[in-house]
Every structure is written in structure tokens, then in C-alpha cells.
Amino acid sequence: MEIIYLMIPLSLLLLVVAIWAFFWATRSGQFDDLDSPALSILDDQSEHKE
Amino acid sequence: MAILTRPAERYSPSIGETGSHADESKLSNRSICFHCLEPMPKYGNLTANIGGHVHPMCCIGCKSAAQYIDQQGLTKFYDHRDRLNHRDFFSSVAKSVSVSAAEAGSAIEDQWLFLDRKDTSSAYVSYGDPQYRCISVLVEGLYCSSCSWLIQRALNTVSSNIECHIDVDSKCVHIKVSDPRVVFSNVMITIAQLGYKPTALKIGSHSDTFALAKTQRNEALKRILVAGLGMMQVMTYATAGYFAGNESDPNIDSQQARFLLLVSMLVATVIVFYSGKPFFQNAWSDLKNRHLGMDVPISLAIAGAYFPSVYHVLFRIDSHVYFDSAVMFVFFLSVGRYVEMRARHRLSGSSVGIAGLLPEKVRVRRTKASKSPMVDIAPNGVKLGDQCELKASEVAPFDAKIVEGGGQFDESLFCGESLPVERAAGDSVLAGSALLSGAVTVEAIQTWGNSSIAKVQKCIQSAERVNADEQQRNSLLSRYFILFTLILTTVTAGAWLTIDPDRVFEVCLAMLIATCPCAFALAAPVGRSAAIHALRRCGVLLTNNTALASMQRVSHWCFDKTGTLTEGRPSVYDVFPQGTLSRERCLELVACIEREADHVLSTAFNTIETSLVAHNIKEVVGSGISAEIGQETYRVGKRDWVLRNQVNRHTIPDPKSDRTELILSNNSNVLAVIELTDEIRPSAPDFVRNLRSTCTTVKTTILSGDRKEVVSKIADRLQIADHFANLSPSEKLAKIDLYQEQGEVVAMVGDGVNDAPVLAGADVSIAMASGSHLAMNNADVILLNGNLRNLLHLLKVATRTAWITRQNLVWALLYNLTALPLAACGLLTPWIAALGMSLSSLLVVLNALRIHQLSHSELETN
Numbered sequence: 001m002e003i004i005y006l007m008i009p010l011s012l013l014l015l016v017v018a019i020w021a022f023f024w025a026t027r028s029g030q031f032d033d034l035d036s037p038a039l040s041i042l043d044d045q046s047e048h049k050e
Numbered sequence: 051m052a053i054l055t056r057p058a059e060r061y062s063p064s065i066g067e068t069g070s071h072a073d074e075s076k077l078s079n080r081s082i083c084f085h086c087l088e089p090m091p092k093y094g095n096l097t098a099n100i101g102g103h104v105h106p107m108c109c110i111g112c113k114s115a116a117q118y119i120d121q122q123g124l125t126k127f128y129d130h131r132d133r134l135n136h137r138d139f140f141s142s143v144a145k146s147v148s149v150s151a152a153e154a155g156s157a158i159e160d161q162w163l164f165l166d167r168k169d170t171s172s173a174y175v176s177y178g179d180p181q182y183r184c185i186s187v188l189v190e191g192l193y194c195s196s197c198s199w200l201i202q203r204a205l206n207t208v209s210s211n212i213e214c215h216i217d218v219d220s221k222c223v224h225i226k227v228s229d230p231r232v233v234f235s236n237v238m239i240t241i242a243q244l245g246y247k248p249t250a251l252k253i254g255s256h257s258d259t260f261a262l263a264k265t266q267r268n269e270a271l272k273r274i275l276v277a278g279l280g281m282m283q284v285m286t287y288a289t290a291g292y293f294a295g296n297e298s299d300p301n302i303d304s305q306q307a308r309f310l311l312l313v314s315m316l317v318a319t320v321i322v323f324y325s326g327k328p329f330f331q332n333a334w335s336d337l338k339n340r341h342l343g344m345d346v347p348i349s350l351a352i353a354g355a356y357f358p359s360v361y362h363v364l365f366r367i368d369s370h371v372y373f374d375s376a377v378m379f380v381f382f383l384s385v386g387r388y389v390e391m392r393a394r395h396r397l398s399g400s401s402v403g404i405a406g407l408l409p410e411k412v413r414v415r416r417t418k419a420s421k422s423p424m425v426d427i428a429p430n431g432v433k434l435g436d437q438c439e440l441k442a443s444e445v446a447p448f449d450a451k452i453v454e455g456g457g458q459f460d461e462s463l464f465c466g467e468s469l470p471v472e473r474a475a476g477d478s479v480l481a482g483s484a485l486l487s488g489a490v491t492v493e494a495i496q497t498w499g500n501s502s503i504a505k506v507q508k509c510i511q512s513a514e515r516v517n518a519d520e521q522q523r524n525s526l527l528s529r530y531f532i533l534f535t536l537i538l539t540t541v542t543a544g545a546w547l548t549i550d551p552d553r554v555f556e557v558c559l560a561m562l563i564a565t566c567p568c569a570f571a572l573a574a575p576v577g578r579s580a581a582i583h584a585l586r587r588c589g590v591l592l593t594n595n596t597a598l599a600s601m602q603r604v605s606h607w608c609f610d611k612t613g614t615l616t617e618g619r620p621s622v623y624d625v626f627p628q629g630t631l632s633r634e635r636c637l638e639l640v641a642c643i644e645r646e647a648d649h650v651l652s653t654a655f656n657t658i659e660t661s662l663v664a665h666n667i668k669e670v671v672g673s674g675i676s677a678e679i680g681q682e683t684y685r686v687g688k689r690d691w692v693l694r695n696q697v698n699r700h701t702i703p704d705p706k707s708d709r710t711e712l713i714l715s716n717n718s719n720v721l722a723v724i725e726l727t728d729e730i731r732p733s734a735p736d737f738v739r740n741l742r743s744t745c746t747t748v749k750t751t752i753l754s755g756d757r758k759e760v761v762s763k764i765a766d767r768l769q770i771a772d773h774f775a776n777l778s779p780s781e782k783l784a785k786i787d788l789y790q791e792q793g794e795v796v797a798m799v800g801d802g803v804n805d806a807p808v809l810a811g812a813d814v815s816i817a818m819a820s821g822s823h824l825a826m827n828n829a830d831v832i833l834l835n836g837n838l839r840n841l842l843h844l845l846k847v848a849t850r851t852a853w854i855t856r857q858n859l860v861w862a863l864l865y866n867l868t869a870l871p872l873a874a875c876g877l878l879t880p881w882i883a884a885l886g887m888s889l890s891s892l893l894v895v896l897n898a899l900r901i902h903q904l905s906h907s908e909l910e911t912n
Contacts, residue, residue: 026268
């Protein structure tokens with residue numbers, strides 16, 4: 001079980017990375033509008049076809 | 051293309067017939083405007099070719115918005131709107147605004163040029179990086195995601211380099227441009243052409259509250275994530291820790307168990323101090339203010355779980371650690387707070403005050419000062435005798451007397467008068483009245499403190515205070531509950547000291563966590579949040595927390611007339627041809643002439659399309675217009691003026707008191723009498739009838755500032771027995787006060803500035819989105835599409851919300867009442883208490899979601 005001395009710090013590192021990524025997403029406005037991006041996928045006429 | 055035609059087929063079944071021109075006028079009587087989905091007016095022949103199909107349009111505003119959308123290749127928008135089920139409200143919003151945009155006419159292009167000039171733009175445009183320019187725009191009429199989709203796409207057609215963030219909650223569009231060729235006036239025009247009403251926001255001005263709300267939301271999200279991810283880690287370590295004490299399990303030795311403890315302490319420390327910070331801060335400020343808020347026992351429980359555990363780990367005391375309970379507690383509480391905060395932020399109150407109705411600066415001539423007679427002042431700096439000149443479409447900045455000139459004023463904001471009023475030299479005008487045509491010089495006759503606007507403002511403030519008192523009473527109740535749990539915990543602690551001193555701490559902790567009134571506190575905000583969401587879908591915006599609760603107790607509905615029960619703008623009521631010309635032909639002639647005029651009555655003819663061209667147009671202010679069409683000269687205007695200019699004196703029917711008439715004549719004959727009226731909203735009779743049938747005891751009253759005859763006519767048609775005319779804003783308020791003294795719960799529906807005080811004073815106030823800002827600011831509910839039937843939905847949702855919230859409260863109470871004795875007897879460990887608390891909260895949330903779903907299916911069937 002000595003492996004936990006490596007794995008747990010590693011998992012913590014991963015946690016820090018995840019939190020950093022999330023903070024970045026919040027800062028860059030990814031959570032500002034949660035409704036309209038869901039609709040863009042319904043838009044089958046994409047710009048380059050027009 | 052097949053998809054594109056779908057909405058049209060659904061809303062106007064007879065659309066196939068629109069192909070030939072002859073059918074159009076017949077068809078328009080029974081179909082719906084394709085753009086705004088409101089019924090077509092009685093006399094209207096507008097159509098637009100959208101996506102290859104001809105669709106009926108109710109007015110020029112709708113038509114130009116729809117055509118613009120078509121030109122930009124954005125017809126998908128009509129599709130989205132259908133799919134989203136926002137169809138009932140969204141575009142009617144765009145309509146009310148687009149009508150005014152069409153009225154503004156050519157002014158629309160010049161209006162935003164100040165954003166491109168170096169000297170005037172600095173207050174609005176910020177430069178992030180040297181190559182970036184940013185601007186924030188408040189977009190009125192932006193209410194849903196298909197609106198934001200439309201704006202985003204339209205702006206991309208201006209330039210592909212425009213980056214925009216659209217915040218639907220705050221109705222703000224934040225635009226960032228790197229291309230130096232993009233001019234902001236162009237951006238504004240694009241938004242306006244879609245049918246919205248954009249306003250550039252000054253840097254750091256009233257966007258502050260929105261920005262603050264956004265930062266708060268983002269901060270809360272970060273806290274939740276840190277708590278959530280951290281909680282999972284700590285739980286994992288704790289589970290491992292449960293086996294560590296077990297001698298039979300050789301896999302984890304005490305060295306490793308201690309490592310796990312240290313790691314969980316590390317993670318828990320981050321969570322408690324980062325995610326839990328707001329609770330400690332609030333508790334601290336509560337204590338400083340000698341006020342017992344809910345955060346006090348919460349902080350006690352978090353600190354009580356965390357600090358002793360740290361002590362135990364550091365000093366290697368073999369005892370229980372409660373990091374898992376602490377972080378779970380923080381996480382679930384943060385989620386609860388977030389839900390509550392969202393509900394609060396979604397209340398779409400705007401921050402535009404009464405002064406926003408007036409121009410920011412006016413140039414006046416100080417008649418009583420010898421030096422520098424021309425000064426720029428704000429309206430509240432006005433002195434007696436100040437004079438200023440008003441041109442058409444400007445707003446009187448203070449209560450004044452006309453010293454020179456004359457013209458038509460729109461006084462609907464203050465006195466509810468539905469039709470333009472003639473004012474000449476010597477007459478007085480109220481601040482906020484808009485000059486529609488003509489030019490006048492006015493002189494101030496009141497100082498700011500005595501002006502009508504300041505009086506309305508005072509009325510509003512005094513009415514608001516009453517509501518604030520009520521909220522205070524509610525918070526008192528929860529304070530007693532908290533005090534009760536704290537005392538009970540102390541008593542239990544005392545009891546356990548004598549029974550088993552070792553377990554005192556554990557028991558107290560379990561009690562604090564179990565009694566934490568979480569599900570209790572969540573029940574109301576979660577229900578409200580679900581209701582807000584459900585209502586938003588049918589075009590009803592809530593701006594106040596207490597409105598839903600008071601809604602179902604309403605025993606007396608009061609209505610304003612102009613703009614509430616009626617459309618608030620003139621429309622063609624009937625046409626009486628006097629000669630050989632057909633009605634359609636007469637209307638076409640009038641529409642052609644009136645198109646060039648710019649007074650309120652001319653908007654009634656926005657619904658008629660004509661290919662005729664008028665020449666030699668002469669407008670006689672206050673009388674009428676003459677113009678040449680083809681070989682003939684026509685006159686449209688008041689009876690006296692037309693008859694005076696006329697050779698052949700006809701006998702024409704006497705005017706009716708409650709309608710405005712226009713007479714059309716050529717050089718020799720009267721051709722038609724056209725009656726204009728401020729038509730009752732189509733949804734009004736239906737609503738009043740339904741209201742009576744659903745709750746038979748409810749009373750209805752009309753409170754109007756308009757003339758007696760007009761009000762009684764409308765009251766007759768709606769079968770509302772009680773009606774009062776000629777009321778001033780303060781008299782309206784007095785009426786409502788009287789009803790409230792008689793123990794009635796009053797709902798007020800209104801739209802104008804004159805309704806603002808009464809809206810602030812009513813138990814539930816509902817404003818029309820097409821009305822004034824001031825009315826909306828003081829309303830608990832904003833009705834987006836002017837469809838009064840949606841108020842019935844509001845009633846239904848309010849009743850259901852109250853019922854489900856009561857279920858939730860009962861459940862939370864039952865849970866707390868069972869958990870408390872169990873915890874006090876030492877049967878609950880802290881982590882089980884935390885789990886139970888979370889589960890009960892979850893149940894409350896899931897139950898509240900039913901409000902949303904039920905109302906959804908019901909709206910579908912309607």
C-alpha cells in the first residue's frame with residue numbers, strides 16, 4: 001500500500017488542475033449563457049453552407 | 051425549407067391563400083401576424099415575403115423587423131422560437147419596441163453617431179487592449195435564448211470580428227471589437243433593426259448591479275466546485291479511514307491512516323476557508339449587528355466539526371474526526387445558497403429611476419440672470435423662470451407654461467390620456483410630456499421639489515416602505531427558530547455532561563447539523579425559482595419575492611385603462627365611406643397621406659400598405675394634412691378644418707364622444723369619416739370573464755386618469771361595474787389604501803408613470819412591458835406580451851407554488867422534528883446527520899421541480 005504516498009498526491013495534483021480549468025472557464029464566461037449554445041446544434045444551416 | 055414553413059402553417063392556417071393580392075385584406079381579418087403572433091388588426095393589409103412565403107404582418111414595425119431578419123438570412127429564428135415554446139411571448143416583446151422604432155423613422159440612423167465621435171464616445175467605449183474596443187449595450191426586449199441567438203448572428207453579419215457576450219438575465223450585450231473599421235453606431239442600428247431597443251451603457255454606470263450579480267454568481271460557482279470536488283476526495287479518504295481502525299484489516303497501517311488524515315485535513319482546510327468563507331463572514335456581521343441570522347448556527351456547526359478535528363489530528367488524539375461532515379455540510383449549503391441567489395438574480399428588476407424619463411441635460415435660458423443666460427442644467431437644477439425650447443419628439447424637462455408656439459402633446463405618461471392633446475401659449479405642460487408635433491418655448495413654473503415628477507417619486511417611496519416592514523416580520527420568525535435550536539443544543543449539552551461527558555461534543559455537533567434549517571430555508575427559494583422559470587416561459591417576469599405568495603390571496607383586482615386594458619395606441623375602429631370610394635381605397639389614401647406625418651394618430655395607419663405616392667404635402671399643426679395624390683388634392687384632419695376648406699357641405703354623421711375622428715375629403719366632397727379608438731386588448735374580456743369564473747368572490751375596478759365617458763364605455767364592454775375616471779396618481783393610491791384598510795388584498799395592473807405610486811402601494815403589482823420604465827420598476831410582475839390571459843397562468847402557478855412549498859415546509863418540519871430528538875439522544879452520528887440533511891434538501895428540490903413540469907404541460911394544452 002506504499003503506492004498511496006504517490007497516488008494521493010497525484011490525485012491532488014489532478015484536483016488542482018481540474019479546479020484551475022474550471023476557474024478559467026468561469027472567468028472566460030462559459031457559464032454566462034447556458035441556454036442558447038444548446039440551440040446552436042439544432043441549426044442545420046451552418047454558415048459556410050450559406 | 052419544409053421546416054421553415056412549419057410555424058406559419060400552425061399559426062395562420064389560411065396562409066396558403068395569401069398568394070394573390072386580392073385575398074389579402076379579407077384574409078388579414080382572421081389571421082395572425084407572422085412576426086409577433088398577435089391577431090391582425092381589423093383594417094390591415096401588410097404582408098412580407100419571408101423565406102419565399104408571403105406572411106401577414108400586423109404593422110410596419112413587424113414588417114421591417116421581419117424583412118431585415120429575412121435579408122440577413124436569419125429566418126431560422128422563427129423556427130427556434132417555435133421549438134423553444136417561447137412563441138407566445140418573445141416576439142410580442144420585439145413588437146412593442148419595433149412599433150416605436152418605426153415611429154422614430156429616420157432619426158434611427160443618426161441617433162447613435164455619438165458613439166463613433168472621439169469626443170463623445172469616451173464615456174461609453176472602453177479600450178481593453180490598444181487594438182480592442184469594448185462597449186456594453188442594454189437591450190430592451192431581450193428575454194430569451196432565441197433573442198440572444200438572433201442578436202449574435204446579426205452582429206456577425208456586421209463583421210466577423212465582433213465578439214459578443216450576451217447576458218440574458220441582465221439584458222446586456224457586451225461587445226468587443228478588434229477591427230478598426232467597425233463602427234458602433236452600425237452595431238446599434240443592427241440591433242434596432244431586429245426590433246429591439248438598444249441603449250449604450252456608460253462605463254461603470256448602472257451596469258454595475260448587473261456586473262456585481264455576475265461576479266457574485268461566478269464566485270459562488272467556484273466555491274461550489276471547490277467544495278464539490280474536495281468533498282469527493284475527503285469522502286474517499288474517510289472511507290479508507292473507517293477500515294484503518296479495524297485490526298483485522300492489515301492493508302492499512304496506522305502510518306498510512308495518519309497520512310490519509312493529514313491529506314483530508316489539507317483538503318478540508320481549503321474547502322472550509324474558501325468555500326465556507328461567506329458563511330463565516332455573514333455570521334460575523336450578524337453578530338456585530340446583534341442580529342441572529344441563519345448563518346450563525348451554520349458557522350457554529352462548520353467550525354465545530356472542523357477545528358476540533360484539526361486539534362485531534364495534530365495532537366494525535368485517538369478520536370473521531372469530522373472533516374467529511376464539515377465538507378459535505380459546506381457543499382450542500384453552498385448549493386442551496388446558489389439556488390437561492392439565482393432565484394434572486396432572475397428577478398429582473400431594472401435600475402432606471404424616475405429621472406431616466408427626462409433628458410439628462412437641457413439647455414435653458416435663465417431669464418432672471420443677467421450674465422451668461424444660456425446654461426446647461428440637469429432637470430433637477432431648474433429654477434423658476436428658466437426657459438427652454440422644445441422641438442417635436444422632445445420631452446418637457448420640467449413642469450412648465452408655454453410662452454410661445456403650440457403643438458400636440460402626448461400626456462399619457464402622467465394622466466393616462468390616451469390621445470394627443472392640443473396645447474398653445476398660456477397652457478401648462480407637465481414634466482415628462484412629449485411634444486409630438488410643432489415647436490414651443492416653455493418656462494418653468496415649479497421648482498424640482500414641487501414638480502409633478504418629484505411628487506410621484508415621493509408617493510412611490512412612501513408606498514414602498516410599507517412592504518419593507520412586512521419582510522422584516524418574516525425574518526423575525528426564523529430568528530426565533532434559530533434561537534430555539536441554539537438554546538436546545540445548550541440544554542442537551544448540559545444533559546449529556548451528566549450522562550456521558552465523552553459524547554457531549556459529538557451529540558451537539560449532530561444536533562446543530564440535523565436542525566440546520568436547510569430544507570426549511572430551501573423550500574421557499576426553490577419553489578420560487580421553479581415558478582420564475584415556468585412563468586418566464588409564458589411571458590411573465592417576476593421581479594419580487596413576495597408577489598407569488600400574495601398572488602393567491604388577491605381579492606380585488608384594479609386596472610389602469612390606457613395601455614393596460616386597451617392597447618394604448620390608436621387604431622382604426624371603423625370607416626364610413628361618404629362617397630363612391632370603397633373603404634379599402636379610402637384607407638389607402640389616408641395611409642398614404644398620414645405616412646408622411648409624424649403624430650400619434652398616424653401610427654393607426656401603420657397597418658395599411660399602399661403603393662400610392664403623395665406630393666406637395668402640407669401639414670397644418672393641430673388641424674390636418676393636405677396632399678396631392680395623382681391629380682387630386684386630398685385633406686385629412688379634423689372636422690372643422692376639413693369642412694372649412696370644402697366647397698360642397700355635406701351632412702355627415704355627428705361625432706361620437708369617445709372616439710377620435712378623421713375626415714377625408716377631396717376638393718369637392720367628403721369621402722369618408724374614419725373613427726379611431728384606443729382598442730381594448732383582445733385578451734382583456736377573456737381574462738376578466740375567466741377571472742370571475744375561477745374565483746367568484748373577486749372584485750374588479752378600473753382606476754383611470756382618463757376622461758369619464760371613455761372609461762365608462764370600456765367598463766361597460768368589459769362588464770366591470772366599479773370604475774373611476776380623472777384620478778391623479780395620488781388619488782389612485784388613496785383608493786387602493788382605502789381598499790387595503792377594508793382588509794382586501796389588492797392587485798394592480800398598470801403601465802404608465804401615473805400608475806407607479808399605486809403599483810408600489812398594491813399588494814401585488816403587475817406592469818405591462820410596453821409601459822414606462824418607472825411602472826416596471828415598481829411592479830412585482832412584468833407582463834411581456836400584453837396578453838392579459840397570461841395573468842391566469844400566473845394565478846395558477848402561484849397557487850401550485852404555494853401548495854408545493856407548503857408540502858416542502860411540512861416535510862422539512864417533520865424531518866427536523868424527528869432528527870432533533872434522535873440527535874439529542876445520541877442516536878445520530880454527525881455524518882449521518884449531514885447525509886440526512888442533504889437528502890431532505892434534495893427531496894425539497896425535486897418536489898419543487900414539479901411546479902415547472904406541470905405548468906409546462908398545461909401551457910402546451912392551452
